[in-house]
Amino acid sequence: MIRAARPAARPAPLTPQTFAAYRYCEAVTAGQARNFAYGIRLLPADRRRAMSALYAFSRRVDDIGDGTLEPAAKRARLEETRDLLDLVRAGKVPDDATDPVAVALSDAARRFPIPLDGLDELIDGVLMDVRGRTYETWEELKEYCRCVAGAIGRLSLGVFGTVPDAPGADRAPHYADTLGLALQLTNILRDVREDASGGRVYLPREELAAFGCTGGLDRGVPEPGADFAGLVRFEVRRARELFAEGLKLLPLLDRRSAACTAAMAGIYHRLLSRIARDPAAVLRGRVSLPAREKAYVALRGLTGLDTHRAARPAAGRGEAR
Numbered sequence: 001m002i003r004a005a006r007p008a009a010r011p012a013p014l015t016p017q018t019f020a021a022y023r024y025c026e027a028v029t030a031g032q033a034r035n036f037a038y039g040i041r042l043l044p045a046d047r048r049r050a051m052s053a054l055y056a057f058s059r060r061v062d063d064i065g066d067g068t069l070e071p072a073a074k075r076a077r078l079e080e081t082r083d084l085l086d087l088v089r090a091g092k093v094p095d096d097a098t099d100p101v102a103v104a105l106s107d108a109a110r111r112f113p114i115p116l117d118g119l120d121e122l123i124d125g126v127l128m129d130v131r132g133r134t135y136e137t138w139e140e141l142k143e144y145c146r147c148v149a150g151a152i153g154r155l156s157l158g159v160f161g162t163v164p165d166a167p168g169a170d171r172a173p174h175y176a177d178t179l180g181l182a183l184q185l186t187n188i189l190r191d192v193r194e195d196a197s198g199g200r201v202y203l204p205r206e207e208l209a210a211f212g213c214t215g216g217l218d219r220g221v222p223e224p225g226a227d228f229a230g231l232v233r234f235e236v237r238r239a240r241e242l243f244a245e246g247l248k249l250l251p252l253l254d255r256r257s258a259a260c261t262a263a264m265a266g267i268y269h270r271l272l273s274r275i276a277r278d279p280a281a282v283l284r285g286r287v288s289l290p291a292r293e294k295a296y297v298a299l300r301g302l303t304g305l306d307t308h309r310a311a312r313p314a315a316g317r318g319e320a321r
């Protein structure tokens with residue numbers, strides 16, 4: 001079980017090489033984490049660095065999956081990444097190794113009880129993508145979401161820790177995992193058209209069929225008679241339930257980790273509300289929040305305000321349901 005928010009012993013100072021490696025990971029995070037960077041920025045330096053290392057490693061895995069290589073080459077690259085992870089886990093990456101992501105992740109894993117097996121799960125999830133797996137039911141899709149997002153929640157919790165003697169702290173991994181599911185389902189709704197045009201359909205086949213949405217999403221034009229808005233509202237309801245459960249994590253975290261989590265979740269929760277108000281928007285393009293709104297949500301994360309709103313049931317907020 002994860003307990004202390006900080007390692008007990010006074011941490012060793014960073015070597016120049018690990019400092020440079022973290023700088024690289026922080027640049028990747030600042031440049032590419034359009035949403036999550038807002039939360040990560042709220043953490044104290046040691047946790048911010050560790051989260052950047054996790055982000056940079058995850059980004060690499062994701063980029064292999066989303067890239068243009070042939071499936072066999074993608075699988076080979078993913079297995080190479082797994083081999084690198086084994087070296088990190090075994091403590092066999094020296095500070096002067098050439099790969100800054102491996103150096104930073106190794107240092108982070110020495111400082112925090114990060115359950116690195118979560119990164120194996122991420123690789124497994126991306127392998128499902130590469131193999132073109134589709135999902136018949138929510139139960140099946142949930143397994144995929146657990147690998148690619150629930151695992152990120154559990155890895156993050158390793159960096160955050162829980163406050164000492166918090167009642168119910170043993171539930172923290174479950175809440176972190178569930179918050180990851182909420183984020184991933186939101187992501188799947190947001191990217192439904194882009195993914196469909198790349199030949200990837202994540203939403204459960206039986207649910208697509210129940211709403212008559214069996215084709216046309218790649219062109220942004222559901223088939224005649226399809227109830228696309230109904231499908232989206234159904235998935236939004238599910239995502240909101242996952243948010244409500246996952247956000248029970250917040251009282252178990254210290255203020256800065258709670259702020260980071262609240263900012264990440266708050267931004268995605270607002271994205272979900274936008275999608276709920278106008279389901280067809282996801283067929284027209286990528287739904288996103290303006291930078292100033294993300295900054296505002298992050299600020300509210302620091303005060304706990306947005307999180308409480310996200311954790312409340314959504315009834316009566318004037319959105320299509």
Ligand SMILES: CC(C)=CCC/C(C)=C/CC/C(C)=C/COP(=O)(O)OP(=O)(O)O
Nearest residue numbers: 034035149152153156176179180183184187
């Ligand atoms: C406890 C805790 C911190 C839980 C959170 C777990 C977490 C951060 C999961 C990430 C999953 C996700 C939706 C990734 C999308 O990345 P992307 O690069 O597609 O995102 P973007 O396009 O929105 O920037």
